[in-house]
Amino acid sequence: MKHAVTLTVNGERVEREVEPRLLLSDFLRHELGLTGTHVGCEHGVCGCCTILVDGAAARSCLMLAVQADGVELRTIEGLAEGEELHPVQAAFREAHGLQCGFCTPGFVLAITAFLEESETVDLSDGAIREAIAGNLCRCTGYQNIVEAVRIAARAMGKASA
Amino acid sequence: MTGAAGRVIGRSVARNEDERLLRGRGMYVDDVRAPDALHVAFLRSPVAHARIRVLDVSAARAHPGVTAVWTHADLGEHAEPLPLLFPHEHLPHPKTQQPLAVDEVDFVGQPIAMVIAENRYTAEDAVELIELDLEDLPAVVDYEAAVDQGPLVHADLPTNVAADGTWTVGDPDRAFAEAEIVVRHRFVCERSSSMPMEPRAVLARLDPGTGSLTVWDTTQCVLPVRSALVAKLGLPEDLLHVIAPDVGGGFGLKGYLLYPEELLVPLAALRLRAAVRWNEDRREHFLASNHQRGQAHTIELAATRDGVITGLRDDFVQDQGAFIAYGLITPWIAASHVAGSYRIPNVSVRYRCVYTNKVSVSPMRGVGRPQSSFALERAVDLLAHELGLDRAELRRRNLVQPEDFPYAREGLFFAGYPVVLDSGDYPKALELALDAIGYDGFAAEQALERERGRYLGLGLACYVEGTGEGPYEGARVYVQPTSGKVQVTTGLTTQGQSHATTFAQIAADVLGLEPDQVQIEEGNTAAFGFGAGTFGSRAIVNCANAISLAALEVRDKALRYAANMLEAAAEDLEVGGGMIHVRGVPERSVSLREIAIAVNPIRYTTLDPSTAGVERFAPARTWSGFERGDGPLLEGSAFWAPSSTTWSNGVHAAIVEVDPGTGDVRYLRYVVVHDCGVMVNPAIVNGQIHGGVAQGVANSFFERMVYDETGQHRNASFLDFLMPYATEVPSIEIHHLETPSPLNPLGIKGAGEGGSISPPAVTAAAIEDALAPFGVHVDEAPLDPQRVRALIAAAPGGAA
Structure with missing residues (x-):
């Protein structure tokens, strides 16, 4: 028994019929071909599958596709505007904040939500590390990701709290 | 000789691979589109050590959406234990794993049966329908105790000690006999795992028309995997290609070969004449991807x-x-x-x-x-x-x-x-x-x-x-006449090591280019057929030296052709900024792309008018026809064996x-x-x-x-x-x-x-x-x- 869902993904309206048990992560990857959302654990810990659901960071492996009915999703594919990288993406490149790139989309979206949340951001090492402590990375040791957050915050005009 | 901007080696340039990965355009094995692919799920041992009394897959086979269910009995010659890579006299009791367990299971997570179905959800449903009855055997957990006591992991061996060897330098007995002080202590490191963020995955597709089999694998070693599969599956190497596209971290774990799934998924594609894929989930990764440290x-x-x-x-x-x-x-x-x-x-x-x-x-x-x-x-x-x-x-x-x-x-x-x-x-x-x-x-x-x-x-x-x-790695360096970009192909793979940047820096340094003008192609056995893989902190030492030698060959050729084209002596030429010019006369110059166009007598100027510009130079060759070592292209290839x-x-x-x-x-x-x-x-x-x-x-x-x-x-x-x-x-x-x-x-x-x-x-x-x-x-x-x-x-x- 399939269910109809209607949602907005990266600004485009999507209508599909889905199995009730289909994970949102699988829906994005397999039904919509948005393979930039990666699946690292399927139990909500690693953060690789992080997307923005109505502007808030969420783990798409912990949601069913049917739960996304009526929401607005943003995935890594929808972050950059045209040729220009989003400031968080550009900061990752500048700071060498990625190696294998598998966890990167999840980090970029979690950090985007964090920086878009408020006008001022605490850019101390400890505060940034707390802010990104919902995502696992095995390559970078996080140090350059911390730096990328700082670079992105500056580029986005965030005042230091 | 280097570009005007100075040496490219030693500069912290931003990475060539980043833009693609940051936009979500990476291509990891599970991102490779195969909507028609069948999906695999495994029944894995729930216990550490047991005899298999009953293994009945009939209900799973009858489940709607299931194409096949295999146990060891269905594998024929492939039920045999997987290869021992490095036999040695210090290893008198080697044991390797059967792709699917035969009669006995020896660790939690060991694959017992393989379900192939229309999607992963259905495959996992069918796994649950398999009837498995196990007779528990005592488990060997404490490895130090297992040296000389307790039960055996493999009942047909006399001991749990698989290997025992000693290396000696100098005369340690004498050193200890003459020592003024001796300290002695026991130190222990426990088991952990590489734990890359991307679990393992294999996708295999048989092209029914040509009979060729392409395997996408999260491996660190495409060429050794190809060799193993060629031997196992009986296909010649021109009909078996292994591709490691983007790989989400390896840290050694993905350099192992062969994991059972790396044989079973391609075998399924071959037998079922279809595309078949398996994605390891995180629990499988914990249980059945190798550990280390203990x-x-x-x-x-x-x-x-x-x-x-x-x-x-x-x-x-x-x-x-x-x-x-x-x-x-x-x-x-x-x-x-x-x-x-x-x-x-x-x-x-x-x-x-x-x-x-x-x-x-x-x-x-x-x-x-x-x-x-x-x-x-x-x-x-x-x-x-x-x-x-x-x-x-x-x-x-x-x-x-x-x-x-x-x-x-x-x-x-x-x-x-x-x-x-x-x-x-x-x-x-x-x-x-x-x-x-x-x-x-x-x-x-x-x-x-x-x-x-x-x-x-x-x-x-x-x-x-x-x-x-070593033993060696190699590279081919080639100047594209269409874009002027330099293409470097190697037999390696990459799991985050930044080869697309560091290897590009090596070639760019020799050819007087910026690193973003060099593109690196790796992880495809069809593109480069010789090499070992990316492991053991060996890639840059072997491959950078090979790339450097190959790029030097390209540079030597380019200088020789440029000397003809510019009607100057080769020793008066300088390389830099993608150009070769006469020293002190920067306007007398020719680009690498123009040389690559000029050396090819087939030019299609009417189809691509942009190639006509090379007519303003003197001919690249002063002789007619090709001599030995010459050809219609600007390329070099080399191997480095340390x-x-x-x-x-x-x-x-x-x-x-x-x-x-x-x-x-x-x-x-x-x-x-x-x-x-x-x-x-x-x-x-x-x-x-x-x-x-x-x-x-x-x-x-x-x-x-x-x-x-x-x-x-x-x-x-x-x-x-x-x-x-x-x-x-x-x-x-x-x-x-x-x-x-x-x-x-x-x-x-x-x-x-x-x-x-x-x-x-x-x-x-x-x-x-x-x-x-x-x-x-x-x-x-x-x-x-x-x-x-x-x-x-x-x-x-x-x-x-």
């Missing part, structure tokens, strides 16, 4: 009273898991590094690999180095304590000196080569680390803080890292704060001094160090694989296995030395694993130092808050 070392040092170490004996046992397809690679690497950065002239090291009812171990970043370094550096600390000598001073007195190179340890071997440390400045590295961490002032700071109730401690460890093992291995080295120092009440440990400082010879891209080297230290920190205080007495894996999820987040990994301060290796033209050494070697030794030393008032000794890694509290409680000063 070793117990009993180490002895012999020394004089004034602190000259004269002998070392190490006797270590490795928790092998149920099978040993990779032979003795891990114990050998542990043994080859056992004397570390020190001059110790007499060494004996015995290694034994012991079967247990757990998933097998195979190389993981650092391989055996962190374990033998843990034993050695802890023993050096112990010796300093016994001698009443400062631990930095003891190290200073024993380091290999700059004038000692090449320093041979006759009797030890690394990757098949005799251990000969090639170059470095170990004393300078130590002094730099001591200075950076503030060693001289620390004791006073520590005493002051103790008065305030804070427990600070400092840890220190030196290491060497054998890198750049004569020996390159040895990187370094020193780590850390300051931690321990809370004796909670047992929590916090890093206040972490300093790395690192020498990997000439650095191609310092930012990327730093990234490798950061990641290596993070894995080492994980092995020091967080990660362990927990098994209960029945061999059940008790923490097989990210909820229970404590992989560090950003809040646990310290900020790392790096200082570089650059001692070029004399063993290759570029002076490069490997840098992939160094960061992971010292953290367990450094962390243990720092915790011990912090808790010195209690009299705590740390001889295991990892610790955790409970263990720290238990150590304090058990220590002489801990009862209060």
Whole structure:
């Protein structure tokens, strides 16, 4: 028994019929071909599958596709505007904040939500590390990701709290 | 000869691979589109050791949407055990795994049956319908006890000891007989795992028209996988292609071959004449992808009273898991590094690999180095304590000196080569680390803080890292006449090492280009047919030198053609900015693209008018026709085979704060001094160090694989296995030395694993130092808050 869902993904309206048990992560990857959302654990810990659901960071492996009915999703594919990288993406490149790139989309979206949340951001090492402590990375040791957050915050005009 | 912008080697240029990965356009195996693919799920053993009494797959076969269900009985010749990669006389009892279990299971997670269905959801439903009845056998969990007692993992073997060997340097018996002081202790490192963020995956597609089979695999070694599959499946190499597209981290785990799934998925595609895919989930990864680290070392040092170490004996046992397809690679690497950065002239090291009812171990970043370094550096600390000598001073007195190179340890071997440390400045590295961490002032700071109730401690460890093992790697460098871009193709793969940037820098440096004008193609057996793979900190040493030689060939050809085109003498030409020009006359120039167009007599000027511009030059050739070595293209290819291995080295120092009440440990400082010879891209080297230290920190205080007495894996999820987040990994301060290796033209050494070697030794030393008032000794890694509290409680000063 399939269910109809209607949602907005990266600004485009999507209508599909889905199995009730289909994970949102699988829906994005397999039904919509948005393979930039990666699946690292399927139990909500690693953060690789992080997307923005109505502007808030969420783990798409912990949601069913049917739960996304009526929401607005943003995935890594929808972050950059045209040729220009989003400031968080550009900061990752500048700071060498990625190696294998598998966890990167999840980090970029979690950090985007964090920086878009408020006008001022605490850019101390400890505060940034707390802010990104919902995502696992095995390559970078996080140090350059911390730096990328700082670079992105500056580029986005965030005042230091 | 280099571009106007100066040398490209040594610059921290931004990465060529980033833009694609940051936009979500990476292409990992599960991203490769195959909407028609069948999906695989495995029935895996729920217990550590049992006889299979009933295995009935009939209900699963009858389930709607299921194409096939296989057990070992369906595999025919492929039911045979998988290959033993490195047989050796020290390995008298080798056992390798059958792709699907036959009669018996030997570890939790071992594949028993394979379901192939229309999608993964249905495949997993069908797995649940398989009837499995097991008769439990006693499980072997404690590998040290299993050396000479208890049940056997493999009943047809006389022992659990798969391998037993000894290497000797000099005359250790005499050194110990004549020693003025001997220290002896047992040090243990527990099991962990590489744990890349991308689990393993295999997709195989048979093209029914041509009969060719293409396998996308998250492997670090496409060419060895192809060789194995060619042998197993009976297809010739022109009909079997292995592709490792983007791979989400490997750290050694994905360099293993063959995992059962790497054979079974291609076999299914071949037999079913279809596309078939399997994606490992995280639980499968914990249970059935290889582990590493578990070793117990009993180490002895012999020394004089004034602190000259004269002998070392190490006797270590490795928790092998149920099978040993990779032979003795891990114990050998542990043994080859056992004397570390020190001059110790007499060494004996015995290694034994012991079967247990757990998933097998195979190389993981650092391989055996962190374990033998843990034993050695802890023993050096112990010796300093016994001698009443400062631990930095003891190290200073024993380091290999700059004038000692090449320093041979006759009797030890690394990757098949005799251990000969090639170059470095170990004393300078130590002094730099001591200075950076503030060693001289620390004791006073520590005493002051103790008065305030804070427990600070400092840890220190030196290491060497054998890198750049052969046998060889190669590269083809080619100038595209359409875009002018330089295309470099190798037989390697990449899992985050930044080859698309560092390899591009090598070619760009020779050809006078910027690195973004060079593109790197890897991980495709159809594109380049010879090489080993990306592991063992070997890729840059072998491949960069091959690329450099191939690019030099291109440059020589380009200069020869340019001399003709510009009607100038080759020795008057300069290369730079993508151009070749007459020295002092920049307007007399020709681009690499124009040369690539001009050398091809087939030009299609009417189809592509942009190629007509080359007519303004004189002909590229002064002769008619092609001579030997000439052709219609601007390319070069070369292989590099090292004569020996390159040895990187370094020193780590850390300051931690321990809370004796909670047992929590916090890093206040972490300093790395690192020498990997000439650095191609310092930012990327730093990234490798950061990641290596993070894995080492994980092995020091967080990660362990927990098994209960029945061999059940008790923490097989990210909820229970404590992989560090950003809040646990310290900020790392790096200082570089650059001692070029004399063993290759570029002076490069490997840098992939160094960061992971010292953290367990450094962390243990720092915790011990912090808790010195209690009299705590740390001889295991990892610790955790409970263990720290238990150590304090058990220590002489801990009862209060």
